[in-house]
Amino acid sequence: MSSTAIDTAHGHHGEHRQGFIAWCLRWITTTNHKEIGTLYLVFSLLMLFVGGAMAMLIRLELFQPGMQFLQPQFFNSMTTLHALVMLFGMIMPAFAGFANWMIPLMIGAPDMALPRLNNWSFWLLPVGTGLLLITLFLPGGAPAGGWTMYPPLMLQTADAFPFAIFAVHVLGVSSILAAINIIVTIMNLRAPGMALLKMPMFVWAWLITAYLLVVAMPVLAGAVTMLLTDRFFGTSFFSAAGGGDPVLFQHIFWFFGHPEVYIIILPAFGIISEVIPTFSRKPLFGYAAMVYATASIAFLSMVVWAHHMFTAGMPLAGQLFFMLSTMIIAVPTGVKIFNWTATMWRGSLTFETPMLYALAFLFLFTIGGFSGLMLAIVPADIQYHDTYFVVAHFHYVLVPGALFGAFAGAYYWLPKWTGHMYDEKLGKLHFWLTAIFTNVTFFPQHFLGLAGMPRRIPDYAPQFADFNALSSIGAFGLGLSQLLFVYIVIKCVRGGEKATAQVWDNPAGLEWTVPSPAPLHTFDEPPVVK
Amino acid sequence: MTNRTRVFAPVLAVLALSIAGPAWSDFEMNMPVGVTSTSREVYFLHMMTLWICVAIGAVVYTAMVVAIVKFRKSKGAVPAKFTHNSTIEVVWTVIPAVILVAMAIPAAEGLIRMEDTRGSDVTIKVTGLQWRWHYDYIDEGVQFFSTLDRESNAARRVGSGVDPKTVDNYLLAVDNEVVVPVDAKVRLLVTGADVVHAWWVPELAVKKDAVPGFINETWFTADTEGTYRGQCAELCGMDHGFMPIVVRVVSRDEYDTWLGSRRERVSALTP
Numbered sequence: 001m002s003s004t005a006i007d008t009a010h011g012h013h014g015e016h017r018q019g020f021i022a023w024c025l026r027w028i029t030t031t032n033h034k035e036i037g038t039l040y041l042v043f044s045l046l047m048l049f050v051g052g053a054m055a056m057l058i059r060l061e062l063f064q065p066g067m068q069f070l071q072p073q074f075f076n077s078m079t080t081l082h083a084l085v086m087l088f089g090m091i092m093p094a095f096a097g098f099a100n101w102m103i104p105l106m107i108g109a110p111d112m113a114l115p116r117l118n119n120w121s122f123w124l125l126p127v128g129t130g131l132l133l134i135t136l137f138l139p140g141g142a143p144a145g146g147w148t149m150y151p152p153l154m155l156q157t158a159d160a161f162p163f164a165i166f167a168v169h170v171l172g173v174s175s176i177l178a179a180i181n182i183i184v185t186i187m188n189l190r191a192p193g194m195a196l197l198k199m200p201m202f203v204w205a206w207l208i209t210a211y212l213l214v215v216a217m218p219v220l221a222g223a224v225t226m227l228l229t230d231r232f233f234g235t236s237f238f239s240a241a242g243g244g245d246p247v248l249f250q251h252i253f254w255f256f257g258h259p260e261v262y263i264i265i266l267p268a269f270g271i272i273s274e275v276i277p278t279f280s281r282k283p284l285f286g287y288a289a290m291v292y293a294t295a296s297i298a299f300l301s302m303v304v305w306a307h308h309m310f311t312a313g314m315p316l317a318g319q320l321f322f323m324l325s326t327m328i329i330a331v332p333t334g335v336k337i338f339n340w341t342a343t344m345w346r347g348s349l350t351f352e353t354p355m356l357y358a359l360a361f362l363f364l365f366t367i368g369g370f371s372g373l374m375l376a377i378v379p380a381d382i383q384y385h386d387t388y389f390v391v392a393h394f395h396y397v398l399v400p401g402a403l404f405g406a407f408a409g410a411y412y413w414l415p416k417w418t419g420h421m422y423d424e425k426l427g428k429l430h431f432w433l434t435a436i437f438t439n440v441t442f443f444p445q446h447f448l449g450l451a452g453m454p455r456r457i458p459d460y461a462p463q464f465a466d467f468n469a470l471s472s473i474g475a476f477g478l479g480l481s482q483l484l485f486v487y488i489v490i491k492c493v494r495g496g497e498k499a500t501a502q503v504w505d506n507p508a509g510l511e512w513t514v515p516s517p518a519p520l521h522t523f524d525e526p527p528v529v530k
Numbered sequence: 531m532t533n534r535t536r537v538f539a540p541v542l543a544v545l546a547l548s549i550a551g552p553a554w555s556d557f558e559m560n561m562p563v564g565v566t567s568t569s570r571e572v573y574f575l576h577m578m579t580l581w582i583c584v585a586i587g588a589v590v591y592t593a594m595v596v597a598i599v600k601f602r603k604s605k606g607a608v609p610a611k612f613t614h615n616s617t618i619e620v621v622w623t624v625i626p627a628v629i630l631v632a633m634a635i636p637a638a639e640g641l642i643r644m645e646d647t648r649g650s651d652v653t654i655k656v657t658g659l660q661w662r663w664h665y666d667y668i669d670e671g672v673q674f675f676s677t678l679d680r681e682s683n684a685a686r687r688v689g690s691g692v693d694p695k696t697v698d699n700y701l702l703a704v705d706n707e708v709v710v711p712v713d714a715k716v717r718l719l720v721t722g723a724d725v726v727h728a729w730w731v732p733e734l735a736v737k738k739d740a741v742p743g744f745i746n747e748t749w750f751t752a753d754t755e756g757t758y759r760g761q762c763a764e765l766c767g768m769d770h771g772f773m774p775i776v777v778r779v780v781s782r783d784e785y786d787t788w789l790g791s792r793r794e795r796v797s798a799l800t801p
Contacts, residue, residue: 065694065695065700066685066686066690066692066693066694067686067687067688067689067690068688068689069688070688071688072768072769072770072771072772073767073768076765076767076768076770144767144768145765145767146765150725150726150764150765151725152724152725152726152742153725153726153765153766153767156725156767239743240741240742240743240744241743245743245744246726246741246742246743246744247739247741247744280601280609281603281609282609282610282611283611283613284613285612285613285614285615286613286614286615286619287613287614288614289614289619311728311737311738311739311763311764312739312741312746313738313739313741313744313746316641316642316645319641319645320638320641323634323637323638323641324634327630327633327634328627328630330626330630331623331626331627331630334622334623334626335619335622335623337590338590338622339619341590341593341594341597342615342618344594344597344598344601345593345597345601345610346601346607346609346610346612347597347601347607347609347610348601348602348603348607348608348609349597349598349601349602349603349607350602350603350604359594359598362594363591363594366587366590366591367587370583370586370587373579373583374576374579374580374583377575377576377579377633377637378637378641379568379571379572379575379637379640379641379644379735380572380575380576380579380637382572382644382735382736382737383561383572383576383732383735383737385737385763386728386730386737386763386764387763447557447558447559447560450558450559450560450561451558451559451560451561451562452558452562452732452760452761454730454761454762454763454771456765456770456771457761457770457771458771459686459694459701459771459772460701460771461694461699461700461701461702462694462695462700463558465695466557467557
């Protein structure tokens with residue numbers, strides 16, 4: 001569609017502007033869930049490279065001991081922006097893209113319930129991300145107080161401060177609106193006969209995620225607004241000199257921040273729950289248990305926040321409570337891992353790229369789960385806290401967890417989106433490169449943390465040199481490998497073997513009953529689910 | 531070396547030698563056992579949790595690998611139809627819960643001991659500033675700042691041209707070290723002057739945030755003389771990576787001599 005518009009424009013010089021403007025306007029004003037889904041996914045892929053480039057700079061500076069390339073302040077800006085871009089610009093929009101594309105197709109709805117709101121939720125995203133990235137060019141540099149924005153340090157940010165706060169607000173509004181839309185869609189537009197407990201697991205995961213977003217994002221907005229008034233309007237929410245408390249911010253931030261972790265991982269859980277049954281040729285094991293486990297995880301995620309703050313100073317009773325609540329999360333998470341394994345048990349497995357990513361997710365997310373359990377043990381957390389052990393832990397949850405989940409979903413549904421099969425050989429190559437380099441990058445970071453390397457430092461003592469060099473080499477490989485993904489996607493959009501409506505071997509779900517590529521409008525007449 | 535290091539070290543060493551050509555001794559992979567009762571307890575809890583994870587991992591990964599190897603379509607596997615099994619679902623919910631409770635008990639006991647700051651012999655007020663530490667031996671009339679040492683500070687500038695490996699204890703040496711007596715319970719009152727910092731020495735298993743306007747308490751009793759190095763562990767701005775902590779644990783006599791010399795320096799400066 002886009003290529004035809006451009007071709008015509010080249011042929012007739014006079015129509016160039018008109019054709020191009022028409023093309024832009026169409027994408028700017030679209031209210032179609034599939035087009036908005038595509039916008040989300042393309043934007044997310046772009047941000048993967050923006051955030052990735054920042055990670056490359058971080059790993060370049062950390063390749064060897066000594067300061068070679070970056071000034072310390074700029075290094076801190078890179079760690080801060082890398083996190084914000086990857087979380088708010090890349091992984092959350094990626095899953096919002098999956099939600100837009102797939103939820104209406106999976107529940108037999110013609111579109112999202114609130115199409116114009118949908119358009120706005122997307123277009124707020126480049127605005128928010130743009131505000132954030134503009135700070136790189138402001139006097140005093142980009143925010144450098146970490147993505148956690150702890151005061152008083154965050155209040156020392158130069159001109160970038162109000163930009164960063166406003167960016168967080170805009171990104172938050174975008175997420176809340178998307179979440180409301182998803183809740184309304186799932187609650188109201190399900191095809192006749194699709195009871196809640198008949199919904200695909202991906203839809204369940206997103207429904208729960210959307211509620212988490214509605215609960216958590218306003219809390220973040222409140223926290224950063226208090227930062228704003230502390231800085232400009234003479235309040236002292238977080239200043240002890242005025243009767244406030246810097247640790248209060250940490251409590252509020254993590255009341256958002258921990259649910260945020262699950263906002264990021266639950267949609268990935270949903271995708272994995274679609275992919276594993278398809279390639280095991282066997283229904284998901286323990287569907288009801290999966291739903292309850294996901295809901296329990298979401299609930300528990302709201303009562304564990306202070307496990308990020310065990311060194312901040314907390315009463316003994318508080319520490320014990322947050323240790324226990326954190327450990328309990330291991331139970332429903334374990335249930336999910338066991339159920340996915342049981343789904344494969346006595347199945348008939350094939351190993352196409354989506355399945356490979358799902359399997360890597362199972363193996364490697366479990367490592368992140370184990371290190372999470374270790375971090376829950378408060379006395380040991382005192383040693384792990386704010387070291388590279390934590391960096392390793394959350395990257396194991398976010399990269400082989402969330403990102404591999406997104407890759408699994410992308411390969412799984414690309415044929416449905418484009419009407420072409422992706423290049424399976426290249427897909428597998430992309431998988432192996434990504435899986436190997438992910439481990440080379442992040443596994444040594446466990447050792448660095450245990451041996452005593454704090455996180456967020458631009459330079460380190462020479463005894464940490466070797467694992468850092470290894471980790472940097474892994475990171476460069478991981479970054480470069482993603483260019484292959486772009487190539488695979490472009491190749492798949494442009495052509496390739498025609499995909500059937502079913503694409504895979506008899507997969508479950510309404511999305512496989514519509515042709516590939518899915519036409520712009522589907523389910524004008526609702527299907528009936530038995 | 532622990533068992534785990536014995537297993538993994540050679541593999542990783544070969545991997546890394548081929549790219550970096552480093553010194554073998556640099557591959558420190560585990561938490562230090564440390565020199566305090568707390569640090570040993572923490573080390574024990576860390577290893578206990580690790581081994582429990584390894585054991586659970588062995589079971590779970592075995593099941594996954596067996597499923598992947600055995601139930602392949604290419605080997606003619608025919609999919610079963612089952613969708614749930616209440617017995618096994620209850621079992622794999624209850625067993626992890628029991629394991630967690632078993633882990634929580636020693637962890638809670640350890641935590642209670644770590645929080646008990648009563649009966650200290652020495653009290654030091656530690657203040658984090660951008661970007662150095664201030665120590666106040668409040669019963670002794672001794673106080674001083676502790677800053678990254680000159681040699682490291684010169685070498686760590688961008689484009690300094692100094693190879694960090696030629697600097698002794700690069701980034702982990704200070705001008706004025708904290709000196710404490712061996713086998714004495716040292717209570718730390720930790721606070722911040724500007725932003726939040728964190729005072730961390732791994733071998734003492736002490737990490738406490740230095741929050742402006744608030745005082746956090748913690749303690750350690752070192753039972754081995756020696757020099758122990760740590761760093762600020764909470765992002766505190768530009769030079770967060772350049773405000774190390776050095777604690778020298780000495781005999782009681784040496785400690786008293788040190789206190790005396792410190793007091794003399796203070797009186798020499800005061801008119």
